[in-house]
């Protein structure tokens with residue numbers, strides 16, 4: 657996608673949450689305004705909204721296909737609506753375009769999970785709404801890298817492109833890259849690391865709810881200096897085929913032993929982040945073992961905000977992903 661005609665409308669950052677911050681500045685989000693977003697979301701997105709003093713207003717998504725359940729009245733009173741292409745699977749934006757004709761709401765396509773993915777008409781996800789965010793750092797092993805897409809540049813103040821700065825892979829990223837060169841020793845060590853990580857996660861210290869709840873931004877906004885070149889030189893077709901083939905493989909294997917997949921089918925042109933499925937924490941072992949055979953790991957998503965409003969549907973807490981990042 658980086659090679660396409662969209663290029664002039666893209667700005668580079670280190671993390672997707674910065675791209676969201678920039679959108680909120682450009683559209684003048686102010687204290688008390690409401691931002692509509694799914695309750696199935698990671699804390700970083702909610703933190704961005706709170707940083708601006710705005711009010712997150714949540715909608716739910718369905719168990720099958722993670723489709724938004726938004727009422728038109730909610731929609732039209734919001735300053736902006738965030739729609740998420742979960743795991744690179746396209747949301748159908750058509751109904752929102754219809755609502756939009758009757759209001760000044762800003763539509764933001766959160767495509768942090770879906771770099772390279774397109775909808776069935778062949779349109780790149782993240783470039784279909786007023787603004788889009790991307791986080792290719794999630795799917796490619798790079799030190800950092802995210803993007804902001806602005807659909808109609810002539811109508812808004814434009815952001816300043818932050819200077820690119822050198823960065824290196826963290827030790828964790830380098831280790832993973834090394835170990836994922838597939839051989840049985842590598843897989844064994846990687847399995848040990850993932851298991852330790854999982855145990856640490858299970859016994860992590862209780863979260864401190866007394867503060868603002870905002871997670872610290874640990875790295876500066878500046879994108880990695882190698883980002884543009886890496887994206888320009890990426891074998892997009894090869895990477896897309898690799899991900900689609902892995903999805904089909906894991907779909908067969910996991911559904912075959914009784915796991916429930918999240919999406920009914922893999923749409924044409926969809927380039928998945930990984931294979932999403934539901935599992936109880938206690939039942940994750942066989943899936944993790946199958947992923948390990950391909951040198952891949954299993955992760956739980958999302959890291960939900962500390963105090964989401966109301967009772968969350970149970971399946972929000974049972975969502976797992978075989979991560980195809982290598």
Ligand SMILES: Cc1ncc(COP(=O)(O)O)c(C=O)c1O
Pocket residue numbers: 670671672673674698700701740766768769791793802958
């Ligand atoms: C759906 C979604 N949107 C936005 C973000 C923010 O992206 P980043 O971690 O690159 O800041 C994340 C992950 O944290 C995410 O999962």
